[in-house]
Amino acid sequence: MSLIIIGTVAFDAIETPFGKTDKIVGGAATYASLAASYFYDKVKIVGVVGDDFQKKDIDLLDTHGIDTEGLQIKAGEKSFFWSGKYHNDMNSRDTLVTELNVLADFDPVIPESYQDCEYLMLGNLTPQIQQTVIKRLKNKPKLIVLDTMNFWMDVAMDDLLETIKLIDVLTINDAEARQLSGEYSLVKAAKKILEMGPKYLIIKKGEHGALLFHEDKVFSTPALPLAEVFDPTGAGDTFAGGFIGYLAKVGTINFNNMKNAIVYGSALASFCVEKFGTERILNLSEAEIAERIKEFVSLSSFTIEN
Amino acid sequence: MSLIIIGTVAFDAIETPFGKTDKIVGGAATYASLAASYFYDKVKIVGVVGDDFQKKDIDLLDTHGIDTEGLQIKAGEKSFFWSGKYHNDMNSRDTLVTELNVLADFDPVIPESYQDCEYLMLGNLTPQIQQTVIKRLKNKPKLIVLDTMNFWMDVAMDDLLETIKLIDVLTINDAEARQLSGEYSLVKAAKKILEMGPKYLIIKKGEHGALLFHEDKVFSTPALPLAEVFDPTGAGDTFAGGFIGYLAKVGTINFNNMKNAIVYGSALASFCVEKFGTERILNLSEAEIAERIKEFVSLSSFTIEN
Numbered sequence: 001m002s003l004i005i006i007g008t009v010a011f012d013a014i015e016t017p018f019g020k021t022d023k024i025v026g027g028a029a030t031y032a033s034l035a036a037s038y039f040y041d042k043v044k045i046v047g048v049v050g051d052d053f054q055k056k057d058i059d060l061l062d063t064h065g066i067d068t069e070g071l072q073i074k075a076g077e078k079s080f081f082w083s084g085k086y087h088n089d090m091n092s093r094d095t096l097v098t099e100l101n102v103l104a105d106f107d108p109v110i111p112e113s114y115q116d117c118e119y120l121m122l123g124n125l126t127p128q129i130q131q132t133v134i135k136r137l138k139n140k141p142k143l144i145v146l147d148t149m150n151f152w153m154d155v156a157m158d159d160l161l162e163t164i165k166l167i168d169v170l171t172i173n174d175a176e177a178r179q180l181s182g183e184y185s186l187v188k189a190a191k192k193i194l195e196m197g198p199k200y201l202i203i204k205k206g207e208h209g210a211l212l213f214h215e216d217k218v219f220s221t222p223a224l225p226l227a228e229v230f231d232p233t234g235a236g237d238t239f240a241g242g243f244i245g246y247l248a249k250v251g252t253i254n255f256n257n258m259k260n261a262i263v264y265g266s267a268l269a270s271f272c273v274e275k276f277g278t279e280r281i282l283n284l285s286e287a288e289i290a291e292r293i294k295e296f297v298s299l300s301s302f303t304i305e306n
Numbered sequence: 307m308s309l310i311i312i313g314t315v316a317f318d319a320i321e322t323p324f325g326k327t328d329k330i331v332g333g334a335a336t337y338a339s340l341a342a343s344y345f346y347d348k349v350k351i352v353g354v355v356g357d358d359f360q361k362k363d364i365d366l367l368d369t370h371g372i373d374t375e376g377l378q379i380k381a382g383e384k385s386f387f388w389s390g391k392y393h394n395d396m397n398s399r400d401t402l403v404t405e406l407n408v409l410a411d412f413d414p415v416i417p418e419s420y421q422d423c424e425y426l427m428l429g430n431l432t433p434q435i436q437q438t439v440i441k442r443l444k445n446k447p448k449l450i451v452l453d454t455m456n457f458w459m460d461v462a463m464d465d466l467l468e469t470i471k472l473i474d475v476l477t478i479n480d481a482e483a484r485q486l487s488g489e490y491s492l493v494k495a496a497k498k499i500l501e502m503g504p505k506y507l508i509i510k511k512g513e514h515g516a517l518l519f520h521e522d523k524v525f526s527t528p529a530l531p532l533a534e535v536f537d538p539t540g541a542g543d544t545f546a547g548g549f550i551g552y553l554a555k556v557g558t559i560n561f562n563n564m565k566n567a568i569v570y571g572s573a574l575a576s577f578c579v580e581k582f583g584t585e586r587i588l589n590l591s592e593a594e595i596a597e598r599i600k601e602f603v604s605l606s607s608f609t610i611e612n
Binding site for chain 2: 090185186198219221260
């Protein structure tokens with residue numbers, strides 16, 4: 001039994017008001033698999049890189065017990081590269097460079113050893129690739145989580161609608177939920193989206209936390225208010241990885257576990273933004289994570305005696 | 307012992323995507339005192355209206371047990387009038403008309419019977435008027451809550467800084483917290499603001515809920531996700547009124563009671579937006595309020611066993 005995470009594995013160059021990086025390892029699958037590795041020890045990655053991706057970069061994943069057999073390395077080609085600059089508010093950014101490189105004709109390969117997949121995280125990629133992965137798995141996973149973005153709603157809405165019919169959990173932000181449903185009210189948006197296929201909808205609201213919708217139920221978790229957001233890159237992917245990693249660990253899918261999974265995902269994301277790139281989520285201790293969870297409990301708990 | 311609420315008592319004409327109203331009774335003190343009246347039976351209002359304010363308008367407050375001795379009625383003058391139109395997203399609005407009328411030279415009168423004031427809510431008015439009210443009370447109230455807005459930071463910052471030295475709880479929105487402190491991070495903003503005098507800071511984030519800061523502690527409450535926001539007018543004042551009314555009822559000021567007060571304030575505000583103006587908060591039943599509180603508990607509670 002395993003958790004497969006498919007998504008970009010990339011180089012990023014990031015500039016924030018606090019400084020800038022050279023090319024560092026990034027990508028949705030990198031952040032998500034690192035986050036998931038804190039909860040579950042059978043995390044397997046599917047992705048593609050060029051031969052500019054070095055042994056030490058793969059070692060980074062290996063040392064977290066992440067299986068990289070499904071990570072294709074294309075000789076003579078370059079890895080996906082993204083460069084961006086955050087504004088002072090850290091909530092908006094300009095993309096400076098996007099070089100698809102190996103991603104342009106990415107055809108995901110599912111190794112035979114991955115066919116024990118029980119949990120599947122489909123990171124933000126074309127809906128067609130996401131659908132291909134589902135179809136290449138011989139058995140339907142117990143839980144499929146899909147992350148997507150407004151870009152695919154603009155250019156591949158039909159494919160996206162086909163794909164989300166096949167999944168269990170959809171994660172998007174509030175603007176994307178409004179775009180996908182055509183409804184401004186998030187309650188109405190959620191109702192429509194849950195009729196499109198997913199059983200659960202997670203609406204990510206960045207510094208305002210996240211909402212979970214399921215049937216007629218709704219759960220809201222805050223983001224941890226932080227004195228300093230150093231670099232938001234990868235926070236959403238870290239959230240998703242922590243979320244599905246926690247669910248893989250507990251092994252039972254229900255609304256209560258889903259709520260806890262969102263809190264764990266939020267906790268991991270709150271670490272991610274404290275340093276550049278993946279730096280902060282490379283070496284978290286169990287005690288640190290437990291302490292952060294306590295902060296979330298204290299942040300949102302109250303006791304009213306009616 | 308009593309709870310005094312000072313603020314505007316006004317006529318509003320409101321237009322939303324759902325319809326429009328003629329002149330209806332509004333104003334911060336109206337919303338706040340109605341909300342507070344559900345928790346505490348000694349609510350006293352300080353404000354000013356013109357003689358266009360009719361007996362039935364005063365009866366509206368009387369029937370909720372709100373003492374109106376401090377509500378001055380200026381013969382031959384007109385009440386404060388505000389007219390606004392909400393955009394489709396209901397989060398932004400255009401002010402169409404603001405007629406100060408009686409408010410232009412408002413000099414608050416504190417009747418002798420109000421000198422038992424234990425809880426004081428200073429609704430959004432000039433900082434000078436807010437300060438005058440504090441000074442006209444012979445005894446320092448047990449709790450002073452002050453609501454203000456960016457306008458006073460623009461035109462009367464020095465007065466505002468003087469006034470907030472005298473209070474216990476400041477309620478502002480996130481943009482205002484950033485403006486007042488010069489810090490983008492709300493954690494840093496809160497730290498600075500708590501050094502300016504208030505012991506507690508409430509940052510109102512509209513559809514994203516509210517944050518409470520006190521010493522090194524922070525509490526976050528979500529807003530209830532609603533299918534339909536019919537008219538947001540007065541929601542912030544209803545929140546503040548429910549908040550201080552609940553505290554007046556429990557009578558002990560500490561962080562835990564403050565957290566519950568924020569949940570009660572949020573619950574009352576969630577009713578307010580369901581109909582035009584004060585309509586929805588005129589006749590709430592205890593059962594309705596208890597039910598709404600249950601929804602807040604369910605919305606934000608989770609149980610993690612470490």
